[in-house]
Amino acid sequence: MEQDEADDLTGTLTSNSVTWNSSEEGDEGQDCERDVQHCAADSDGDMDSLCEELGLLFEGSHAMIWKHFSWDKMLGDFTTKAGRRSQIHVAISCIDDNPGTVQSGHYLWPAAESLCEYLMRASGEKNDKPFSGSVRSILELGAGTALPSLCAVQLFQETLEYLVVTDRDYGTLERARDNYETTMMELYENAGTDEGQESVVNEISSILVDFLPLTWEHHERQWKELKKRLQLDHSILKTDSGVTFDLVLGSDLMYSVDVIEPLLETVKMAMVKNTCGTLAGQFLLSQSFALDKDAEKEIDRVCRVLHLSSKTVQDTLSANGTKILEFRHMPA
Numbered sequence: 301m302e303q304d305e306a307d308d309l310t311g312t313l314t315s316n317s318v319t320w321n322s323s324e325e326g327d328e329g330q331d332c333e334r335d336v337q338h339c340a341a342d343s344d345g346d347m348d349s350l351c352e353e354l355g356l357l358f359e360g361s362h363a364m365i366w367k368h369f370s371w372d373k374m375l376g377d378f379t380t381k382a383g384r385r386s387q388i389h390v391a392i393s394c395i396d397d398n399p400g401t402v403q404s405g406h407y408l409w410p411a412a413e414s415l416c417e418y419l420m421r422a423s424g425e426k427n428d429k430p431f432s433g434s435v436r437s438i439l440e441l442g443a444g445t446a447l448p449s450l451c452a453v454q455l456f457q458e459t460l461e462y463l464v465v466t467d468r469d470y471g472t473l474e475r476a477r478d479n480y481e482t483t484m485m486e487l488y489e490n491a492g493t494d495e496g497q498e499s500v501v502n503e504i505s506s507i508l509v510d511f512l513p514l515t516w517e518h519h520e521r522q523w524k525e526l527k528k529r530l531q532l533d534h535s536i537l538k539t540d541s542g543v544t545f546d547l548v549l550g551s552d553l554m555y556s557v558d559v560i561e562p563l564l565e566t567v568k569m570a571m572v573k574n575t576c577g578t579l580a581g582q583f584l585l586s587q588s589f590a591l592d593k594d595a596e597k598e599i600d601r602v603c604r605v606l607h608l609s610s611k612t613v614q615d616t617l618s619a620n621g622t623k624i625l626e627f628r629h630m631p632a
Contacts, residue, residue, distance in 0.1 A: 362395040363395070364396060365396035368390070368486075369389070369447070369451075372386075372387055388420070388455060389486060389487055389490065390416075390450040390454075390483050391483045392450075393475060393479055393482070394408040395408075405445070405472030406444070406445070409552040409588060410552070410622065411551035412445070415448045416447060416448055416452075418584070419584075423455055435459055436461045436462075437545045438548075438549065439464045439466065439570050440464070441516075442468070442551075443465045444467065444476070447479075448551060449465045449549065450480060452547070452549065454504060457504050464511075464512060465511045466512050466514035468513060468514065477511045484500070484505050488500045512530075516559065516565070519569065530543050544569075544571060546582075547581060548571060548583040548584070549583075550584070550586070551585070552587060553587075554585070554595060560598045561598070564627070567608075568608060568629070570583075571583065579629035581628075583626070587617075587625070590617050609627065609628050609629075612625055613626045
């Protein structure tokens with residue numbers, strides 16, 4: 301990155317502001333331990349299901365913490381406010397611990413912050429822009445704490461019409477919703493001026509944001525249910541029978557080979573059709589751990605079947621960073 305571009309983007313993670321523990325009695329920890337043992341005894345050998353159940357159990361006894369993210373970035377091509385610096389601020393409540401091997405959306409997984417930084421950097425590039433046209437609709441899959449969604453709703457506020465945050469766990473969705481509401485409140489309180497507060501209300505809080513359950517295993521049925529819910533709840537979507545998305549986001553979603561095919565099938569259904577009827581959206585997936593050879597082969601196989609292309613747009617795994625993949629529909 302050139303120095304003048306670097307000056308336009310800074311990212312900071314502030315110190316933790318609030319910490320609490322949802323387990324006030326010592327007996328609860330013992331109850332949780334017994335539940336874990338019961339869960340393991342009843343498991344049929346499905347490690348993914350076991351990890352998910354363990355994650356839900358541990359959420360009730362882990363300490364929670366608030367993390368505040370702030371970035372300053374030039375608005376780039378958003379010409380209606382050229383030269384004005386926009387501060388992106390996000391408040392995230394998450395489990396205060398190292399996630400380890402437990403699959404839980406209440407943890408803030410490392411790839412989420414990296415995806416936010418990539419989105420801001422890419423949106424500010426003057427040439428070779430990765431986003432084709434205006435981003436009017438965004439979907440986050442397996443959102444967890446929803447950090448990328450809460451960053452994106454501010455980053456693309458000039459053109460964004462609706463954002464849909466999804467996860468398979470209702471409890472995780474409630475945490476994501478709480479994070480959204482807290483973020484909007486802090487944006488309003490920190491605006492400083494009447495004009496700034498009016499901007500938060502009219503330009504950010506007015507964007508349609510919904511939090512819906514979505515699993516990938518039964519992607520076709522689940523997708524129909526999600527579209528029906530959106531069309532029933534929001535008049536803005538009633539004439540949009542497609543309910544598709546310009547940008548699909550995900551972080552640390554490919555944790556096993558088995559999830560790759562249903563995930564990418566869901567992604568293909570989500571991507572928007574342009575005026576020629578071609579799927580034109582894109583899926584950005586950030587991973588904080590390397591995929592093994594079997595997973596890489598499965599990605600290649602599924603992409604061939606679904607006519608998707610994939611390419612690496614960032615790879616800093618060797619420096620304890622992340623890898624970001626971009627998926628698009630291949631032209632016929």
